[in-house]
Amino acid sequence: MTRPMRMPLAAGFADPVLDAQCCFRAALEAMARPGRVQRVAAPPEAPPPLGGAAAALLLTLADAGTPVWLDAGPAAEAWLRFHAGCPIAAMPGEAAFLLATGAPPPLARLAAGSEEEPHRSATLILQVASLAEGDGWRLSGPGIEREHRLRVEGSPPGFAAEWAANHARIPQGVDLFLCAGDRLAALPRSTTLIPG
Amino acid sequence: MSATTGYNFGYLDEDTKRMIRRALLKAVAIPGHQVPFGSREMPLPYGWGTGGIQVTASVIGPADRLKVIDQGADDTTNAVSIRRFFARVAGVETTERTAEASIIQTRHRIPETPLREGQILVYQVPMPEPLFRLEPRVAETKRMHALADYGLMHVKLYEDIARHGHVAISYNYPVMVNGRYLMSPSPIPAFDNPKMHRNPALQLFGAGREKRIYAVPPYTEVRSLDFEDHPFEPVRARAGCALCGSRESYLDEVVTDDAGGRIFVCSDTDYCQSRQARQEAAE
Numbered sequence: 240m241t242r243p244m245r246m247p248l249a250a251g252f253a254d255p256v257l258d259a260q261c262c263f264r265a266a267l268e269a270m271a272r273p274g275r276v277q278r279v280a281a282p283p284e285a286p287p288p289l290g291g292a293a294a295a296l297l298l299t300l301a302d303a304g305t306p307v308w309l310d311a312g313p314a315a316e317a318w319l320r321f322h323a324g325c326p327i328a329a330m331p332g333e334a335a336f337l338l339a340t341g342a343p344p345p346l347a348r349l350a351a352g353s354e355e356e357p358h359r360s361a362t363l364i365l366q367v368a369s370l371a372e373g374d375g376w377r378l379s380g381p382g383i384e385r386e387h388r389l390r391v392e393g394s395p396p397g398f399a400a401e402w403a404a405n406h407a408r409i410p411q412g413v414d415l416f417l418c419a420g421d422r423l424a425a426l427p428r429s430t431t432l433i434p435g
Numbered sequence: 436m437s438a439t440t441g442y443n444f445g446y447l448d449e450d451t452k453r454m455i456r457r458a459l460l461k462a463v464a465i466p467g468h469q470v471p472f473g474s475r476e477m478p479l480p481y482g483w484g485t486g487g488i489q490v491t492a493s494v495i496g497p498a499d500r501l502k503v504i505d506q507g508a509d510d511t512t513n514a515v516s517i518r519r520f521f522a523r524v525a526g527v528e529t530t531e532r533t534a535e536a537s538i539i540q541t542r543h544r545i546p547e548t549p550l551r552e553g554q555i556l557v558y559q560v561p562m563p564e565p566l567f568r569l570e571p572r573v574a575e576t577k578r579m580h581a582l583a584d585y586g587l588m589h590v591k592l593y594e595d596i597a598r599h600g601h602v603a604i605s606y607n608y609p610v611m612v613n614g615r616y617l618m619s620p621s622p623i624p625a626f627d628n629p630k631m632h633r634n635p636a637l638q639l640f641g642a643g644r645e646k647r648i649y650a651v652p653p654y655t656e657v658r659s660l661d662f663e664d665h666p667f668e669p670v671r672a673r674a675g676c677a678l679c680g681s682r683e684s685y686l687d688e689v690v691t692d693d694a695g696g697r698i699f700v701c702s703d704t705d706y707c708q709s710r711q712a713r714q715e716a717a718e
Contacts, residue, residue, distance in 0.1 A: 255449065256443065256444045256449060257444065257496065257497065259449065259452075259453075260444070260445075260452075260495075260496045261496060263452075263456045263493075263494075264494070264496060266456075266460060267456075267459060267460065267463065267494065267637070268637075270460050270463045270464060270652075271463050271637045271652045271653055272552075272652075272653060299453070299456070300453060300456060300457055300460075302450060302453050304454070305457070353581075354581035354582075355577045355578065355580070355581040356577075357465050357468060358458070358461035358462070358465060358468065358470045360461070362460070381466050381613050381652040381653075381654070381655040381656075382463075382652035382653050382654060382655065383654060384633075384635075384653075384654045409615070410465050410468060410615060410616075414460070414461070414464045427463065427464035427465075427652075428464055428465070429464060429465070429466065429613065429652075
């Protein structure tokens with residue numbers, strides 16, 4: 240069988256151990272302080288449209304035990320399959336991690352865990368145009384002293400209502416990473432969002 | 436990088452770290468909920484802090500500075516050996532000063548010095564299930580957590596009050612996290628419970644033998660269970676520290692002879708020593 244010529248695969252993390260640790264700390268800090276923007280210091284060179292922070296998150300967290308759903312095209316799929324060794328999920332509802340570079344699947348259709356095991360829920364990594372602290376969404380909840388503000392350019396239409404429905408299912412629900420270039424922020428299900 | 440060759444950075448292999456990191460992120464997203472994880476065999480026995488060590492190993496990086504305390508003390512066997520372990524397998528700097536540490540692994544105390552944003556407190560937890568003395572079946576306690584059905588614990592507190600006139604729990608005093616999950620604070624004295632409430636630092640809990648991880652994010656509500664007419668009261672020995680004179684810190688009772696002699700000293704050695712150093716400098 241002849242196969243079309245392929246581009247050589249882009250590299251993963253330059254230093255898989257320490258770069259993954261560094262990215263995880265950014266992710267942990269982001270999840271612990273929703274709406275605070277973190278920078279991934281050494282993102283891998285991922286094939287477009289995969290951004291640096293989103294690609295780093297997948298390499299840090301995904302492996303053979305976590306099906307990943309993504310909409311970033313065959314080059315990104317091949318790159319991820321090679322570097323993370325993760326199965327690619329056909330349906331969004333089967334995935335542990337989802338990467339959306341365009342319109343994400345509805346949050347209500349993703350794995351939300353059960354009442355007894357709410358941790359068996361999906362994490363959505365959403366690529367947006369830009370992230371900035373200071374104005375925009377008003378966020379409150381665990382991890383936030385009074386209020387954090389986060390301006391997100393390029394979030395999907397109707398997102399605030401969808402998030403409110405996700406938040407209302409606590410302790411079940413989906414957790415979200417927002418990525419723009421090498422920057423990331425997180426919204427755990429516990430965060431209340433008021434559009435502003 | 437590491438002072439010891441032949442091991443991965445931080446001792447654990449990358450697959451294990453990834454699994455623990457995924458559990459940690461879910462634990463932070465669901466404050467107080469116990470997330471199961473595949474606890475590994477560590478080079479020390481269960482009961483010596485294997486859960487805390489695995490959490491620390493998955494979080495720690497070369498830029499971190501680690502402090503380890505055992506019942507508040509930096510200089511006891513467990514604290515010294517865990518600190519030395521990470522100096523060897525991760526090559527990180529260690530410290531005994533609470534203010535200088537970025538990660539503090541603790542057995543059964545919260546430092547007296549207030550924690551700040553950017554610090555991570557890792558607790559070693561022997562038994563993560565707060566209900567286990569009341570309901571031994573794990574399937575049943577999972578159901579109770581799912582339904583937030585904590586009546587059994589309230590009955591236990593009520594029976595304590597009926598029998599003793601007060602809640603007779605001096606350590607491992609159960610807390611409600613974010614108004615949803617009943618959580619074991621690990622065997623810290625009830626005196627330390629109020630420090631968990633809206634703490635600016637991130638608090639992570641690892642139970643190695645019981646294979647559970649849970650977390651309290653910064654600025655999260657942590658309320659010790661009580662009744663309106665019997666409010667929670669943190670207990671403290673009615674004395675001052677014999678070394679630094681503190682009347683605010685948590686005290687250990689030390690027997691000094693076989694004729695009933697005893698003194699009280701701070702359990703937090705860093706706090707006590709820095710107070711003594713300040714008093715000497717002032718003289």
